[in-house]
Amino acid sequence: MLPEIANRKSVFPQFFTGTDIDRATLGQLIEAANAAPSHRKTEPWRFRVYRGAGRDQLREELLDVYGRDRDDAAAIAKKFGTKIEQSAAVLLIFLHRDPRESVPEWEEIAAVGAAVENLWLSLATHGLGGYWSSPGFVCGDYGAWPGSAENERCLGMFYLGHPDMPELMRPRGDWQEKVTWVE
Numbered sequence: 539m540l541p542e543i544a545n546r547k548s549v550f551p552q553f554f555t556g557t558d559i560d561r562a563t564l565g566q567l568i569e570a571a572n573a574a575p576s577h578r579k580t581e582p583w584r585f586r587v588y589r590g591a592g593r594d595q596l597r598e599e600l601l602d603v604y605g606r607d608r609d610d611a612a613a614i615a616k617k618f619g620t621k622i623e624q625s626a627a628v629l630l631i632f633l634h635r636d637p638r639e640s641v642p643e644w645e646e647i648a649a650v651g652a653a654v655e656n657l658w659l660s661l662a663t664h665g666l667g668g669y670w671s672s673p674g675f676v677c678g679d680y681g682a683w684p685g686s687a688e689n690e691r692c693l694g695m696f697y698l699g700h701p702d703m704p705e706l707m708r709p710r711g712d713w714q715e716k717v718t719w720v721e
């Protein structure tokens with residue numbers, strides 16, 4: 539197995555050191571995402587990058603999406619505010635549906651997944667860690683996001699930072715149970 543694949547893992551914000559990530563590095567990560575495959579070359583991945591003071595805006599947008607009037611809005615604001623604060627940057631992941639709908643939507647979602655995996659596999663090279671988070675209120679109903687286009691849906695966020703994390707078990711089921719051989 540490629541070492542990048544063997545070593546890829548979810549690193550959660552409580553294990554980030556608080557060190558910043560510069561824009562050029564984030565650009566390289568997104569460049570790697572942009573190298574993903576897509577049917578008919580629709581390139582349906584889009585990212586919104588929140589870093590530095592921009593993270594305050596993400597907090598506000600999350601609360602708008604969740605609903606400021608809900609009983610537990612303050613608890614949600616605290617929970618997500620903490621993760622955002624701990625992260626050097628947070629990417630919002632979008633599916634940008636091809637306006638001509640030239641391929642089925644599932645193919646576009648799969649392509650976004652491939653793009654995020656490219657980014658994830660690139661983190662170690664830059665000494666970074668992160669994970670894909672898909673809270674129900676953001677993605678459950680296939681999220682519309684404040685300021686996003688009609689044909690864009692939020693598929694969650696990717697928290698990023700410099701990791702300082704204990705080694706966790708990352709067990710996987712037996713791959714041989716997931717394959718049917720026809721020969």
Ligand SMILES: Cc1cc2nc3c(=O)[nH]c(=O)nc-3n(C[C@H](O)[C@H](O)[C@H](O)COP(=O)(O)O)c2cc1C
Binds near residue numbers: 548672673
């Ligand atoms: C599409 C997608 C959505 C995910 N959403 C969440 C999430 O909402 N919360 C969470 O804790 N982890 C989430 N994860 C991360 C998984 O929990 C994690 O990848 C899994 O536990 C395997 O761990 P590993 O990434 O370290 O191998 C998501 C992963 C994917 C691919």
